[in-house]
Amino acid sequence: MTGAAVALPHFEALADLPRELKADGSVVTAADRAVESAIRDVLAAARPTDAVLGEEEGQTGASGRRWIIDPIDGTALFVAGDNRWLILIALEEDGEVTTAVAAHPAQGSLWWATRGGGAFEGRIVGGRVVAETPVHVSAGADTVAGSRLGVVPEEWNRELVAPLKELTPALHWPIHPALMIARGDLDLAVQTGGQIWDFASTSLIVREAGGAYSGIDGRPQPGPGASVYARSDALRQAALEAMAVVSGSR
Structure with missing residues (x-):
């Protein structure tokens, strides 16, 4: 929730949002950096010995537990005012991803999973997750032709x-x-x-x-x-x- 709370005010004031190009030509904004910094602050307080890898600040720490952060996935969508951007956070333990969260803050949706525990979708209402629903892939033919x-x-x-x-x-x-x-x-x-x-x-x-x-x-x-x-x-x-x-x- 912390990342969403930081990102949404920037998304609502795009005209004033500083942005620049990285060396690879992709866009980065003050919102990307602010969201990652806020998430890192939460992790530092809750899990001070864990390593953290983020798109904007690189890796800090060395541990068998590593948090992987994409503060704004789809920055090009974000700066265009398109609400399909995400915040992605995963926990990797001994090289295996064991916990995952994906949020569409501008749409009010949240997705999460734990290894062996299933995957879920919920809504963000008033800073809380409601309507928790298990999700599962569909059935069908295993051919590319005709697939969605x-x-x-x-x-x-x-x-x-x-x-x-x-x-x-x-x-x-x-x-x-x-x-x-x-x-x-x-x-x-x-x-x-x-x-x-x-x-x-x-x-x-x-x-x-x-x-x-x-x-x-x-x-x-x-x-x-x-x-x-x-x-x-x-x-x-x-x-x-x-x-x-x-x-x-x-």
Whole structure:
């Protein structure tokens, strides 16, 4: 809740929000830095011996327990006034993500999961989580053709996802496609780039909802590069095979 409380006032006053470009050309704002700083303050008070890795401040500390923070996932959406941006927080223990939270603060929704404990969706009302609901992926055929596909970002001029476009159309996503898969609203999603903080939280939520996740190279752990989410492991494999023509893994 702390991150949302810091981010929302910035989102409501975008005209006055300082922003700049990083070395990689992506946008960063004062809101990104303020949200990460606020989350770090909470973690420092509650878990002072844990390590923290954040997109804006890098890693601090060394421990078998590491918090992974993306203070504003989708900063380009944020500065455009698009409410689909998220705050992502995950806990990694001995190299495995065990706890995950994904919030759409501007939409008032929260998603979370624990390893072996399932995945859930709730609403944020008055700073409290209400309407807690277990989520689960949908059933269906394990073929890319006919599947409900989401791509992050919503661009089709990317060579990586072109083979999927030939098999099934991409759908507009009102919330992050990984969360839509967890809730049964999509079957397959590709995020065409990112770092560990982009995937740590959403990968666990999808898996705990009964789905599958991997990097484009098939690695099971979240990390840099493109990633695939699917409602089944067989569908994930089918998507990787379809994209192998471009990725060079075939």
